[in-house]
Amino acid sequence: MKKKLSSYLGALTAGAALLTMTACGGGAVASSSDEAATITVEHAQGSTANVPVNPEKVFTFDLGVLDTLDALGVEPAGVPEASYPESLAKYADATYEKIGSLKEPDFEAVSAGAPDLIIISGRTAGAYEELSKIAPTIDLSVDAANPMESFKAQTQKLGTIFAKEADVNAKLASVDSTIAETRAKAANAGKGLIVLTSGGEVTAYGAGSRFGIIHDVLGVPTAADVKSEGSHGEAVSFEYIKQVNPDLLYVINRDTAIGTEAAASPVLDNELVQSTNAARNNKVINLDPAAWYIVGYGLNNVQAMVNAVADSVA
Numbered sequence: 001m002k003k004k005l006s007s008y009l010g011a012l013t014a015g016a017a018l019l020t021m022t023a024c025g026g027g028a029v030a031s032s033s034d035e036a037a038t039i040t041v042e043h044a045q046g047s048t049a050n051v052p053v054n055p056e057k058v059f060t061f062d063l064g065v066l067d068t069l070d071a072l073g074v075e076p077a078g079v080p081e082a083s084y085p086e087s088l089a090k091y092a093d094a095t096y097e098k099i100g101s102l103k104e105p106d107f108e109a110v111s112a113g114a115p116d117l118i119i120i121s122g123r124t125a126g127a128y129e130e131l132s133k134i135a136p137t138i139d140l141s142v143d144a145a146n147p148m149e150s151f152k153a154q155t156q157k158l159g160t161i162f163a164k165e166a167d168v169n170a171k172l173a174s175v176d177s178t179i180a181e182t183r184a185k186a187a188n189a190g191k192g193l194i195v196l197t198s199g200g201e202v203t204a205y206g207a208g209s210r211f212g213i214i215h216d217v218l219g220v221p222t223a224a225d226v227k228s229e230g231s232h233g234e235a236v237s238f239e240y241i242k243q244v245n246p247d248l249l250y251v252i253n254r255d256t257a258i259g260t261e262a263a264a265s266p267v268l269d270n271e272l273v274q275s276t277n278a279a280r281n282n283k284v285i286n287l288d289p290a291a292w293y294i295v296g297y298g299l300n301n302v303q304a305m306v307n308a309v310a311d312s313v314a
Helices: 005-023 063-071 086-092 107-113 122-132 147-161 165-186 238-244 264-268 289-295 299-312
Strands: 028-031 038-042 048-052 058-060 078-081 097-101 117-120 137-139 192-198 201-205 248-253 284-286
Touching: 038 147, 048 137, 058 063, 063 086, 063 147, 063 289, 063 299, 078 107, 086 289, 086 299, 097 107, 107 122, 117 122, 122 137, 147 165, 165 299, 192 238, 192 264, 201 238, 248 289, 248 299, 289 299
Parallel strands: 058 078, 058 117, 078 097, 117 137, 192 248, 248 284
Antiparallel strands: 028 038, 038 048, 192 201
16 A cells, blocks of 8 residues: 655654664564565564554554553554453443454454554464464563563564654653662562452462562562462462461452452451451552553553552552
């Protein structure tokens, strides 16, 4: 599709920025040999995809990516059916094409929508081959073992694709500033334990886990050596929580995140948990469940997540 001269010149500018990004390991290479400029993007599938600069019709299955696009003022055309948090509530509207769920793409809807770019992540990573037959597809999954560096790299790719590099860099600088302040305070704030409640059950997460940013990035010392393998955490008992006796107890309520009626407070409202330092000192921190469990690594959401932990160690 032919573009106006102004768009083409804008694309060439983005391409130049991409060459700089590549030199820094950003995983993108610009090409202007075709009439419409494209970017070769390395992504989490271990391959590359040729992506148009400033694609007009974007479908995303990842709410973290959606949060980043929203932060950058980029309007996607297609989004999944999901329990959207308040910050992204507008995307539940029928104005935005619904292209499946967070885990299962509706291939017919995606094909009929004729997107210029499809963005996926871990939940839909298995659909990469089929989706890439429909349109250029990139997997922007964040590596839980190296979350912030991975998140920054993926976000910078989006900034380059949509010619929003300056906006991305400014927002990432704000996140870095809050992280530095939080780490300085966290060192003396006591030891923390992260738990997720679901259907009356409790699982714990430690360093290197999907919620490990609290320990690995923000510097909250760990109250226990929790297994970090997999995405579901380690099943624990109330007796375990009492024994570990965290000074800071971070709670993520999965039931609320996915829209069920259960609440975290009754699950943890027992003598064993109430005897911990965290409960006695009013340091049971109920983290925003949608932000932590559903959205995850988005440009606005990461700032909100970091802010929540910063407040807990203030």
